[in-house]
Amino acid sequence: MYTLGYLGPQGTFSHTAALHYAGRHGYTPVCCSSLDAVMQKLASQKLTCGIVPVENSLGGSVGETLDLLTRAEGIWVTAEFLLPVKQHLLARPGVVLADISKVYSHPQALAQCRSFLKQQLPNTPVVETVSTASAALMVAGAEAATAAVGSQSAAVTYGLQILYADIQDKADNTTRFWVLGREKPSFSGKAKTSLVLALQDSPGALCRILSPLAQRGINLTRIESRPSGSKLGEYIFFIDFEGHSNNREVCDAVRELRENTFWLKMLGCYPVATGDGDMPSRWEPVQPVGLPGLRKEIDKIDDNILRLLTRRQELVEQVAAFKSKDMVVDSSREEEILCRVKEMACQSGIDPDIVEGIYRQIFIGAVRRQVDLLASCGN
Numbered sequence: 074m075y076t077l078g079y080l081g082p083q084g085t086f087s088h089t090a091a092l093h094y095a096g097r098h099g100y101t102p103v104c105c106s107s108l109d110a111v112m113q114k115l116a117s118q119k120l121t122c123g124i125v126p127v128e129n130s131l132g133g134s135v136g137e138t139l140d141l142l143t144r145a146e147g148i149w150v151t152a153e154f155l156l157p158v159k160q161h162l163l164a165r166p167g168v169v170l171a172d173i174s175k176v177y178s179h180p181q182a183l184a185q186c187r188s189f190l191k192q193q194l195p196n197t198p199v200v201e202t203v204s205t206a207s208a209a210l211m212v213a214g215a216e217a218a219t220a221a222v223g224s225q226s227a228a229v230t231y232g233l234q235i236l237y238a239d240i241q242d243k244a245d246n247t248t249r250f251w252v253l254g255r256e257k258p259s260f261s262g263k264a265k266t267s268l269v270l271a272l273q274d275s276p277g278a279l280c281r282i283l284s285p286l287a288q289r290g291i292n293l294t295r296i297e298s299r300p301s302g303s304k305l306g307e308y309i310f311f312i313d314f315e316g317h318s319n320n321r322e323v324c325d326a327v328r329e330l331r332e333n334t335f336w337l338k339m340l341g342c343y344p345v346a347t348g349d350g351d352m353p354s355r356w357e358p359v360q361p362v363g364l365p366g367l368r369k370e371i372d373k374i375d376d377n378i379l380r381l382l383t384r385r386q387e388l389v390e391q392v393a394a395f396k397s398k399d400m401v402v403d404s405s406r407e408e409e410i411l412c413r414v415k416e417m418a419c420q421s422g423i424d425p426d427i428v429e430g431i432y433r434q435i436f437i438g439a440v441r442r443q444v445d446l447l448a449s450c451g452n
């Protein structure tokens with residue numbers, strides 16, 4: 074089994090990213106208690122790979138990920154993944170804004186909603202938690218009227234109500250994730266290279282980092298400084314630039330950077346993300362050999378079907394937040410879906426009646442799930 078570790082619990086944005094990525098690449102998502110646990114399990118071969126947040130378009134870098142990667146050995150960035158992020162203010166059903174005595178969330182999520190919190194809850198204490206989902210869990214179990222900043226899936230998972238939707242400062246809020254593995258990936262197409270380096274404190278030092286790239290026309294996509302952790306005023310720099318690490322120009326630039334810096338660590342070279350977080354529209358071609366090979370491929374496809382069904386159920390759960398108990402079934406929507414999938418089945422040479430039967434079962438499950446959720450939320 075190929076596994077993909079992510080920072081849990083369920084309902085975190087890392088979980089959402091893991092589900093998207095796992096669905097595309099045939100991995101099983103594995104919940105981990107911290108970012109450190111993701112990396113430790115990866116290093117000790119308990120995971121095939123991990124997915125970790127690196128930066129957010131509003132909140133900036135995820136310092137913990139960068140610090141852990143600086144120290145990690147034998148772990149490479151193998152891919153990047155962009156996830157659009159929507160934050161909501163979540164509370165137990167019945168709680169109104171004026172009652173809220175505390176707001177819980179992960180520091181990144183709080184940073185993403187700074188304007189909203191300042192305007193709507195200016196005097197309410199804010200408490201940082203290890204993840205947005207653990208904030209939702211705390212709010213669900215708290216005696217007092219509290220609120221969490223988190224995802225809609227966290228709301229549904231923990232039986233909370235969305236008091237305010239889309240409270241992030243900007244609508245196009247996106248988190249960039251890195252997929253980590255123990256082996257460098259081989260791929261073709263547009264590449265990005267990431268590294269971290271430490272500078273000797275001398276005049277023009279930063280210029281000596283930038284000029285080897287600039288002189289060769291290499292496009293720097295990110296430069297980020299973090300305290301080195303040893304002395305006040307000493308920094309390390311995280312750099313991402315376009316180009317493959319085996320490209321001649323890039324190799325020369327990295328060699329020059331090494332000469333100009335005190336310490337340099339390659340983090341990885343990986344394909345540039347295309348920017349859509351959707352599920353695959355086309356499967357990778359496979360060439361199975363013999364009966365065992367064919368059955369192995371069928372097993373893989375079954376894994377993928379289940380992962381897609383899991384993802385579908387998550388979305389169905391989110392739909393429940395827009396419904397009341399007595400209007401769960403939407404027959405015209407079901408007919409619309411049936412019409413589309415049966416048409417696709419015909420085009421692919423699959424019996425449309427069989428596809429219809431499968432989908433009718435899926436609808437029964439989806440409706441049952443929504444009814445249960447709405448009953449547990451008291452809607």
Ligand SMILES: C=C(O[C@@H]1C=C(C(=O)O)C=C[C@H]1O)C(=O)O
Nearest residue numbers: 389392401402403406407436439
């Ligand atoms: C998910 C929904 O709820 C129900 C389940 C559906 C599904 O599984 O696709 C479609 C329509 C509804 O009967 C929805 O309304 O979109």
